[in-house]
Amino acid sequence: MIKLLIVDDEQIEREGMQAILEKTYPEHVIAQAKNGKIAIQMAKDFQPDVIFMDIKMPGMNGLEAVEQISAENPNIKFIMVTAYDTFDYMRHAIKLGVKDYLLKPSKASEIVVTVGKVLKQIEEERKSLAMNRLQQDALQKTLSLVETDVVTQLLFDHVHEVHVDMLVEMLDIQSTSEMFVMLVLLPTGSEHLYSSVKEKVRQTKSGWVGALYGKQLPIIVFRQTDKSFRSQAINLARDILSLANPEQGAGGFIGIGDVCHSLDSIRQSYQDALVATMDTTLHTKYRFYSEMPVLGDARNQQLVHHQKKEFSDQIRLGHWDYIRMNVLNTLQVYENEGTDLLQTQQRMLEVLWIVSRVMSEMGVETMSPLYSYKAQDYRQLRSETAQMLDRMRQSYVSHYEKLESDTIQQIKQYIIDHSHEDISLDALAKKVELSPIYISKMFKEKLGVNYIDFLTECRIEKAKKLMNDPEKSIKEITFEVGYHDPNYFSKVFKKMVAVSPNKYRKTLLGI
Structure with missing residues (x-):
């Protein structure tokens, strides 16, 4: 629906113009104003698409009214109506963006043609605006997927078809020289909060939200120069926690990792955040890794060594002998240093929680690592730590033995059937309920090729068959x-194939 406003101090002119317009455009809404001041007010209330503006009117002339209305609403189109065919008037009108003009008296046919041109322009602009909106919506959906993919690759070392550096360039949030990870543990039954959390972070324009793994939602947050690290993290944590219960700010828990200085080292902050979620009973419902009780540098050196060696990756790869040896070696270091037994038990619990969280991300169910009681001595602590590691290992082995027998064939068939689609490793992982890391590892071990190579082979084989059809x-x-x-x-x-598609086709068809 188009709205038209006729502005003229002579009623007979207004009525005549309206009669012509109603006859030609009965579906449009038409209103009248008898002078420039009234036209300005009606432009605010009526919000016309087109205004027919007489130039010579008492008080405020038409050009002055156009100037004021355009300042408020530059999208309104103007057609000047005047008995004065002078260059000065037209030059001034053109400067104000007037689309056309009509000389009094005008024939009905002239009015219809002039109005038709302006209405066509409005229709084209509306179509263009609608198309831009659709494109913007599509772009936002794409960028949302890119953002999730970037976080997944950075924190979990997934290998995708498009390299993470290329994906980062697509995102509108410019990474800074300092960043950290917040790990959100959503309360049971509140997975629907994922989109709300993502929107909350998007509003800050300073973070990337990853995929929801179970109840764990990782967020890479970039430092804002106008805020301290603590105030930025606390404000965002409170905003996210308030989504579950706006009145009490309850529900869930957030671990906050230390600041790092490049995306290459962001996994360290993720591991920090993981440890910070160990105790979720705190009143504040968020905790900084830096607030965890610490040991002296010398005594803590072995644990730091684990983190630098990307301890969590060893868990994902199932290197249990390495995990067991290093955890127990760490415990031995604390014992040799004479560390307080209770402090050592807490440190061991931190390490075991890293193992548990990573296994949970991979879809492996295991018991929460909790010591049954306060250890009486290091021998007892070592024994119970080893037992928990053995139970976790058995959960890992049982999980994959159960799935592995028919899963590899299921994955292969799915890729063969859907190779023409954009199959991401994450989408495939959700389809078979396995971690992307494990699928990548299984492909290499069982088939001797990685996931992307297998997908490429499927596509090329299909292309070779299609080349039998000369019409394609x-x-x-x-x-x-x-x-x-x-x-x-x-x-x-x-x-x-070692030859180009054209050459292969010529050989195939005997051309």
């Missing part, structure tokens, strides 16, 4: 097998 162009085949760029497809095809 290389471009059509490119899109049909799952690629978006014919040049990139040609490069991949030549790398796999």
Whole structure:
């Protein structure tokens, strides 16, 4: 629906213009104003799309009214109506953005043609605006997926088809020289809060939200120069926690890792945040890793060594002999240093919680690592720590033995059937309820190729079959097998088959 406003101090002119417009455009809404001041007010209330403005009116003339209305609403289109066909008037009107003009008296046909041109322009602008909105919506959805993918690659060392550096360039949040990880543990039954948390972080324009693994939601937060690290983290933590219960700020728990200085080292902050979630009974419902009770530098050196060696990656890869040896070696270091037994027990619990959290991310169910009682001596502490590690190892082995027998065939078949689609490793992982890291590892061990290589082989094999059809162009085949760029497809095809697609087709068809 289009709204038209006729502004003229002569009623007979207004009525005549309205009659012509109503006859030609009966579906549009038409209003009148008898002078410039009234027109200014009606522009605010009526919000017309087009205004027919007489130039010569008592009090405020038409050009003055156009200038004021345009300042408030630059989208309104103006058609000047005047008996004065002078260059000065027209020059001034053009400067004000007037779209056209009509000379009094005007024929009905002239009015219809002039109005038709302006209405067509409005229609085109509206279509363009609607298309831009659709494109913006599509872009936002794409960027949301990119953001999740970036966090996944950075924190969990997943390998995807598009390298993380390329994905980071697509995001609108510029990373700074300092960053840290917040790990949100959502309360049971509140997984629906994921989108709310993501929107809350998006409003700050300073963070990337990862995928929800079980009840764990990692967030990479970039330091804001106008706030201290603590105030920024606390404000965001409180905002997120308030989503579960706005009145009490209750529900969930957040661990906050230490600041690091590059995305390459962000996994260290993630591990810090993981340890900070060990005790979720705190009244504040959030905890900084720096607030965890610490031991002296010398005594704590072995644990720091574990973290620098990416201890969590060893868990994901199932290197249990390495895990057991290093955990018990750490305990031995504390004993040799004469560390207080209770402090050592807490440190061991921190390490065991890292193991438990990482296993949970991978979908492996295991008992929460809790000591049954306060250890009486180091021998007892060592024995119970070893027993918990053995139980975790058994949970890991049982989980994958149960799944591995038919899962590899299920994954292969799914990739073969859907190779023409954009299959991400994360999407595949959700399909078979396994961790992306494990799928990648299983492909390499069981099939001798990685996930991307297998997907590429499926696509190229399908392309070779499609080339039997001479009616299909290389471009059509490119899109049909799952690629978006014919040049990139040609490069991949030549790398796999040793000849270009065109040459392969000629040989195949005997051309």
